[in-house]
Amino acid sequence: MEKINQLIEDVLISYNEYINKIPNGIDNIIREFRNGNMDVAMELILQFTEGIQWLNEVNILLEQNGFKIKIDRDTLNNFLVEISDGIESNDHNLVSDILEYEVKPFFETLINDEKVI
Numbered sequence: 177m178e179k180i181n182q183l184i185e186d187v188l189i190s191y192n193e194y195i196n197k198i199p200n201g202i203d204n205i206i207r208e209f210r211n212g213n214m215d216v217a218m219e220l221i222l223q224f225t226e227g228i229q230w231l232n233e234v235n236i237l238l239e240q241n242g243f244k245i246k247i248d249r250d251t252l253n254n255f256l257v258e259i260s261d262g263i264e265s266n267d268h269n270l271v272s273d274i275l276e277y278e279v280k281p282f283f284e285t286l287i288n289d290e291k292v293i
Contacts, residue, residue, distance in 0.1 A: 184238075191234055191238075195286060196287055205221060206272045206275055206276055209268045258274050259271055
């Protein structure tokens with residue numbers, strides 16, 4: 177049982193650390209788009225998307241183990257759909273705007289509320 181508790185504690189630490197890094201990561205993506213570095217921006221978007229998927233997976237596992245999560249998975253999924261739509265239409269300005277004016281404030285609010293779990 178002690179190993180499981182330590183594993184859960186490690187996941188919680190990684191989870192909160194990742195969330196705290198998201199606003200800076202978004203700033204990096206936006207900067208690369210605006211500087212015309214599309215390959216770099218797209219690689220960062222891929223990493224961001226994988227990170228959001230990881231958050232969703234961890235949310236499910238934590239909730240199954242009795243933790244109350246402040247992040248709405250539907251909101252995260254909607255962000256991913258909006259970003260994907262912008263990428264598919266090759267509208268990098270739209271993607272940057274979604275990240276800057278929707279996603280970043282969402283995570284900044286979570287961070288300001290202290291721990292997400």
